[in-house]
Amino acid sequence: MTDLQEWRNRNLSYYQDIEELYQFFVQPQSEVLEIGSGTGYLLESVKPKYGLGIDTNSQVIENSQKRFPELEFWVEKAELFQSNKEFDYILLANTVSYLENIQKALVNVKKACKTSTKIILTFHNPGWEFVLKLATFLKQRMQIETLNWLSYEDITNLLNLEGLEVIGKGKRMLVPRRIPLLYGLFNKYLAPLPIINNLCLTEYIIARVQPNLAEGKKNIQNFTCSVIVPARNEAGNIESCVTRMPQLGKHTEIIFIEGHSQDNTWEEIQRVQAKYGEQWDIKIDQQKGKGKGDAVRQGFAMATGDILIILDSDLTVLPEDLIYFFDAIASGRCEFANGCRLVYPVNSEAMPWLNRMANRFFAWLLSYLLNVKIKDSLCGTKVLSRENYLRIAANRSYFGEFDPFGDFDLLFGAAKLGLKIQDIPVRYVPRSYGSSNIQHFKEGLVLLKMCLYAAQKIKFR
Known part of the structure; x- marks a missing residue:
């Protein structure tokens, strides 16, 4: 069992919520690219006609390919990724938080887009930085040496610089662990409410290529x-x-x-x-x-x-x-x-x-x-x-x-x-x-x- 698999099992509710978010927006039988595909569960969950996942960890990619042989996985950095194929959807689940050069990665993302392609990004609400660092210290979350704590405005600016525009956004999840009674009450009924929604952990953005005049x-x-x-x-x-x-x-x-x-x-x-x-x-x-x-x-x-x-x-x-x-x-x-x-x-x-x-x-x-x-x-x-x-x-x-x-x-x-x-x-x-x-x-x-x-x-x- 890889470290990523172990952390997924430990925080399964959080990962399943991310998958439900992407399943809502991604139409099945589409051509999908996931950058930072990790264990491959998210890519598989959206049921693509053709799915390609890239990640820098060769062992993780090998395990993902064995787990989901109907999908394709490459060992590749987002900053170096080149594809002659255009996709219907490009998924970046918390990936922008780990990239060394976000703008260079977005240049490659744009090359893989059609005019109708939707880019869907999730990232952590910066207001949760202390809580997540505490969870890491208590060994309730995977140890990560460096992390980009980006706001919605930061990511919007980076997208605009590379000719991409935000067309939708939102927030979800107040309680990332499945605590009896509280999990459903907080995440299903309280998290969508105005004001309270600003406190949610997961932020998401839907973007596309800016139209050619x-x-x-x-x-x-x-x-x-x-x-x-x-x-x-x-x-x-x-x-x-x-x-x-x-x-x-x-x-x-x-x-x-x-x-x-x-x-x-x-x-x-x-x-x-x-x-x-x-x-x-x-x-x-x-x-x-x-x-x-x-x-x-x-x-x-x-x-x-x-x-x-x-x-x-x-x-x-x-x-x-x-x-x-x-x-x-x-x-x-x-x-x-x-x-x-x-x-x-x-x-x-x-x-x-x-x-x-x-x-x-x-x-x-x-x-x-x-x-x-x-x-x-x-x-x-x-x-x-x-x-x-x-x-x-x-x-x-x-x-x-x-x-x-x-x-x-x-x-x-x-x-x-x-x-x-x-x-x-x-x-x-x-x-x-x-x-x-x-x-x-x-x-x-x-x-x-x-x-x-x-x-x-x-x-x-």
């Missing part, structure tokens, strides 16, 4: 786009959805999904398709199921564009503003664009005071649950790449079919994949036709129920 400009010109328009009792707005639509990228298709309307919305969609079919690529269909979320997923299934956009057919969000969403995603500046109606002045007719307060509450709650700052969680305009939508859909089993609206399903899925989520300001105006399909009190209760569900699946796992 020149490549982003090309993508804005060359990417195609699908605009999905769910429509129920919106006959008077259908034509404007087309006539006010900007050209987005190389090609824009508009997909209307009619949802069991009581007016002549379906007939109007057919008329508009016939009238503008030579100018626009318009696809139409009638909804098979119920609810906006179902209509959005049906539209996404029909879409062929590189970028997928949801536009509510009430046109309270201006179609002209969709260009800002498209550019943000196509350029790579963000990976999930969330419409925000609370930057520009909002007419009280468009959003009454009570609705605005409820919106701010749910935005705060979601920001807390997802560890991402969101100012407006209820805007119907959401935009992401088709590639990332397919990844969210493939990973949907984690949350299940819980969202009748479709907005939260996408937000939760994006957060679990570690996508960079960013608010895009929109101008919000009163509707010019029809009345809202929203039942505010009833749907507010549904939203609250979904948030509580998310709390169990994300924050208080």
Whole structure:
């Protein structure tokens, strides 16, 4: 038994918690590199399609290879590592604390990245330095001669210097040893709470390569786009959805999904398709199921564009503003664009005071649950790449079919994949036709129920 194996057995709860963190963010059957792979348990736990672990200890690498023959392990320093392969995820579990030259190692990390690669780092909260040194003195923790005690700001700065940007962060674990009753109470229920969370031992960062501006400009010109328009009792707005639509990228298709309307919305969609079919690529269909979320997923299934956009057919969000969403995603500046109606002045007719307060509450709650700052969680305009939508859909089993609206399903899925989520300001105006399909009190209760569900699946796992 190696020293590392012995210390893992002695502090198994801590190592298993680290593994659970990485399992949450790393999608199975991905190509994964772990720098500082140690015993190999973490790399194996994320179930990669191809997994490569590097470590400086040849004996540890030999044991890891025997233990997990389906994975690959190299004896290599992070500062000298060179690979001609690009990975979906790169893991550094407390590795930055041991590196001799962090910047040189990050140069090599960046070379192993694709534009979509997520780099996930864990490190100790510097506030725990005295406690951990005491644990080492009492022989409850492995002896380490030198250690980098880095703050979140230190690591963020080092990442930025090498062209990498932080897109997510968090803290977890108050009690690293499995003490009966206290372990679950402190780590599951108390550790995620505001203020108390600052005291946690483990800090984590999700980072990615900063987008290439020149490549982003090309993508804005060359990417195609699908605009999905769910429509129920919106006959008077259908034509404007087309006539006010900007050209987005190389090609824009508009997909209307009619949802069991009581007016002549379906007939109007057919008329508009016939009238503008030579100018626009318009696809139409009638909804098979119920609810906006179902209509959005049906539209996404029909879409062929590189970028997928949801536009509510009430046109309270201006179609002209969709260009800002498209550019943000196509350029790579963000990976999930969330419409925000609370930057520009909002007419009280468009959003009454009570609705605005409820919106701010749910935005705060979601920001807390997802560890991402969101100012407006209820805007119907959401935009992401088709590639990332397919990844969210493939990973949907984690949350299940819980969202009748479709907005939260996408937000939760994006957060679990570690996508960079960013608010895009929109101008919000009163509707010019029809009345809202929203039942505010009833749907507010549904939203609250979904948030509580998310709390169990994300924050208080």
